[in-house]
Amino acid sequence: MPSLTGALARSFPSSLSMASTVSPGASTPSSWTANHWARGTPDTSPPSSRSQSPELKSKRVEVSTGESRSSGSQNVEPVKNICFVGAGFVGGPTAAVIAFHNPQLIVNVVDLNEQRIAAWNSSHLPIHENGLLKVVRTARDGTRDTTVSVPGRRGSFELKARQPNLVFSTNVIAAIQEAEMVFICVNTPTKMHGIGAGSMADVSAIESATRTVAKHAKEGTIIVEKSTVPCGTARMIQDILRYHRPETTFEVLSNPEFLAEGTAVDNLMHPDRILIGSAQTLSGLKAAAALKQVYGAWVPDARLITVNTFSSELAKLVANTMLAQRISSMNAVSAMCEELGLGADVEDVSLAIGKDTRVGPKFLQAGVGFGGSCFEKDILNLAYLAREMHLDVVADYWLGILKINEYQRERYVRNVVRELNGSCRGKKVSVLGFAFKDETNDTRNSIAVHIIKDLADEMPREIAIFDPGCAANEILEEIEKIGLRADQMERIKICTSWRQSVADAAAVCILTPWKQFRGCGVGHQAKASKKGTSLGDGKVESNGDNWTEMDILKIEDSVNQESQIVSEDPLGRLRPLAPCPEGCSHCKPAEDAAAAGETVDWVEVAGMMNEPRWVFDGRNVVDPLELQGLGFRVRGIGR
Ligand SMILES: NC(=O)c1ccc[n+]([C@@H]2O[C@H](COP(=O)([O-])OP(=O)(O)OC[C@H]3O[C@@H](n4cnc5c(N)ncnc54)[C@H](O)[C@@H]3O)[C@@H](O)[C@H]2O)c1
Numbered sequence: 128m129p130s131l132t133g134a135l136a137r138s139f140p141s142s143l144s145m146a147s148t149v150s151p152g153a154s155t156p157s158s159w160t161a162n163h164w165a166r167g168t169p170d171t172s173p174p175s176s177r178s179q180s181p182e183l184k185s186k187r188v189e190v191s192t193g194e195s196r197s198s199g200s201q202n203v204e205p206v207k208n209i210c211f212v213g214a215g216f217v218g219g220p221t222a223a224v225i226a227f228h229n230p231q232l233i234v235n236v237v238d239l240n241e242q243r244i245a246a247w248n249s250s251h252l253p254i255h256e257n258g259l260l261k262v263v264r265t266a267r268d269g270t271r272d273t274t275v276s277v278p279g280r281r282g283s284f285e286l287k288a289r290q291p292n293l294v295f296s297t298n299v300i301a302a303i304q305e306a307e308m309v310f311i312c313v314n315t316p317t318k319m320h321g322i323g324a325g326s327m328a329d330v331s332a333i334e335s336a337t338r339t340v341a342k343h344a345k346e347g348t349i350i351v352e353k354s355t356v357p358c359g360t361a362r363m364i365q366d367i368l369r370y371h372r373p374e375t376t377f378e379v380l381s382n383p384e385f386l387a388e389g390t391a392v393d394n395l396m397h398p399d400r401i402l403i404g405s406a407q408t409l410s411g412l413k414a415a416a417a418l419k420q421v422y423g424a425w426v427p428d429a430r431l432i433t434v435n436t437f438s439s440e441l442a443k444l445v446a447n448t449m450l451a452q453r454i455s456s457m458n459a460v461s462a463m464c465e466e467l468g469l470g471a472d473v474e475d476v477s478l479a480i481g482k483d484t485r486v487g488p489k490f491l492q493a494g495v496g497f498g499g500s501c502f503e504k505d506i507l508n509l510a511y512l513a514r515e516m517h518l519d520v521v522a523d524y525w526l527g528i529l530k531i532n533e534y535q536r537e538r539y540v541r542n543v544v545r546e547l548n549g550s551c552r553g554k555k556v557s558v559l560g561f562a563f564k565d566e567t568n569d570t571r572n573s574i575a576v577h578i579i580k581d582l583a584d585e586m587p588r589e590i591a592i593f594d595p596g597c598a599a600n601e602i603l604e605e606i607e608k609i610g611l612r613a614d615q616m617e618r619i620k621i622c623t624s625w626r627q628s629v630a631d632a633a634a635v636c637i638l639t640p641w642k643q644f645r646g647c648g649v650g651h652q653a654k655a656s657k658k659g660t661s662l663g664d665g666k667v668e669s670n671g672d673n674w675t676e677m678d679i680l681k682i683e684d685s686v687n688q689e690s691q692i693v694s695e696d697p698l699g700r701l702r703p704l705a706p707c708p709e710g711c712s713h714c715k716p717a718e719d720a721a722a723a724g725e726t727v728d729w730v731e732v733a734g735m736m737n738e739p740r741w742v743f744d745g746r747n748v749v750d751p752l753e754l755q756g757l758g759f760r761v762r763g764i765g766r
């Protein structure tokens with residue numbers, strides 16, 4: 128087996144003791160360090176058995192479990208003002224969807240990054256997600272008075288204008304001062320320096336945001352930990368709050384986010400579950416009920432799960448680890464299929480096992496490995512926790528998922544180089560796809576960047592990268608971080624169309640499963656493309672006096688269906704966007720946008736590439752037989 132690099136090589140020695148692993152910041156009391164939880168500071172979330180005590184039962188906040196979209200609890204004052212600290216991939220969309228469904232609630236989203244906030248206030252949002260601009264515009268800009276005719280109903284209804292209730296700004300302190308509930312949504316990357324580097328979560332942004340909250344929040348503000356964090360972080364937050372405000376009591380909730388990029392709005396609109404962890408005390412449960420009420424505006428009660436804080440924090444790490452484990456399992460199977468040489472196909476194996484309802488069909492797609500900002504860091508975080516508790520066998524079990532991931536992408540590069548006769552010199556290699564997955568512009572920890580680094584070591588004539596969703600400067604920035612030499616950087620070219628990328632290439636590497644790459648020349652075999660984001664789902668329930676945004680979405684869906692034109696604003700509710708300034712760098716020329724979205728024509732590609740016309744399909748998106756018929760040599764994953 129090849130030697131492992133990156134995250135695993137930086138991993139911690141198994142003998143590291145808990146006491147030696149954490150160095151608290153100068154201004155931080157030692158008990159604040161979240162990764163320290165196993166040391167045994169008193170638990171603020173008593174065992175669940177304690178919550179069943181008669182005293183607690185009698186005072187317990189009512190939590191309904193029906194399918195209705197009720198608040199979940201009748202005796203909790205609804206919050207009127209909430210604040211999101213961190214306007215990133217999670218903070219921005221989550222705040223927007225909460226504001227969208229709770230028009231009476233003021234939602235402030237604050238960030239230290241001025242550029243990011245400016246983008247949230249423009250028509251070019253910093254995050255590209257299906258349906259996001261509409262949700263943001265509705266809540267951020269408000270809507271106009273509209274007359275609505277519902278298909279299949281007689282007469283029309285007046286839909287009142289909606290006032291703006293979503294504000295993006297850099298006024299962190301002011302927004303915290305006003306809020307009754309503060310969501311901490313800052314980044315929690317893997318620590319890169321010092322003790323625990325490469326494995327432990329860096330919670331410094333959480334500490335810093337909490338200090339600001341501690342200094343400025345009003346009494347009784349509920350703090351919601353939205354970021355993915357090590358177990359025990361809620362207690363760290365609680366300790367920081369107590370240190371700065373010993374006279375005040377704050378409740379800290381854990382409310383991890385499960386959205387996936389590329390489907391963020393759909394996931395937020397129709398979550399499988401909303402997980403809320405709280406202290407199992409009367410005030411903890413009351414705080415949880417207040418948060419349930421916010422989500423209860425659109426999420427059925429049965430999907431609002433309340434547990435204790437630690438279970439909630441742990442569940443998030445385990446959820447990501449288990450999803451990644453499924454992918455690694457199939458990637459391991461793909462290596463076996465390739466070596467068996469008997470025609471076993473990993474896609475067939477996925478199909479067969481996914482039909483078992485105990486397994487299910489999702490997350491069984493073999494490929495070049497999983498990327499993104501979450502899986503790797505969360506697995507490292509979970510393994511670190513196990514290691515700290517001296518559960519080395521458990522830690523190694525989790526780390527095996529990452530081992531397979533690295534092995535898979537190294538195996539891919541080895542196969543590319545081997546098929547190109549052991550040398551890339553003088554050859555142009557086209558890379559189709561740079562984002563860590565399709566339908567997103569996120570390039571963080573993309574598998575592509577690791578593969579490009581390994582390919583660059585082979586000194587090809589050129590590596591020509593094209594991604595339909597990523598801006599050229601974002602791709603370059605990410606590549607610059609991997610530390611290529613100047614003579615390697617010279618060979619990297621970012622293309623604005625697939626044509627530029629494949630012209631004169633000896634090989635094409637498909638690294639992101641964008642539907643455009645499946646092809647039009649071979650359309651009848653291409654897999655069905657994903658459906659667009661449908662924000663509504665089913666029957667309109669209201670009679671017109673009391674429309675919820677969910678009702679309006681359903682009406683919009685039926686108007687679209689009737690007119691057979693998919694419009695983002697079929698009722699004409701949205702206020703017009705402010706025009707962009709002259710020469711706006713985000714307004715792509717129309718021809719660039721068209722070229723980016725264009726489906727690859729493999730017949731044309733065949734005429735543009737040089738021999739030996741290899742297609743290394745790292746995501747199994749093309750039909751190998753069809754492409755072979757066009758004169759390509761094709762190597763997929765696990766086939
Ligand atoms: N990206 C995802 O799909 C996803 C999904 C679920 C959970 N998560 C978790 O959510 C958290 C946030 O992830 P993200 O992808 O949104 O990160 P991000 O880097 O996109 O956004 C974090 C934002 O927080 C801001 N910030 C940092 N410190 C701040 C402070 N003290 N005050 C104000 N703003 C501050 C940063 O400027 C940045 O804009 C992470 O813990 C991540 O693991 C991410």
Ligand SMILES: O=c1ccn([C@@H]2O[C@H](COP(=O)(O)OP(=O)(O)O[C@H]3O[C@H](CO)[C@@H](O)[C@H](O)[C@H]3O)[C@@H](O)[C@H]2O)c(=O)[nH]1
Nearest residue numbers: 384385386387388454490491492494497498499501563564
């Ligand atoms: O069958 C599959 C499914 C995914 N992937 C790859 O796995 C990576 C992650 O994909 P995905 O999980 O869809 O995207 P993320 O945005 O990283 O979402 C994950 O990480 C988030 C952050 O914690 C969680 O909230 C989500 O629930 C969890 O799915 C990508 O490189 C995919 O190409 C595969 O290789 N095979």
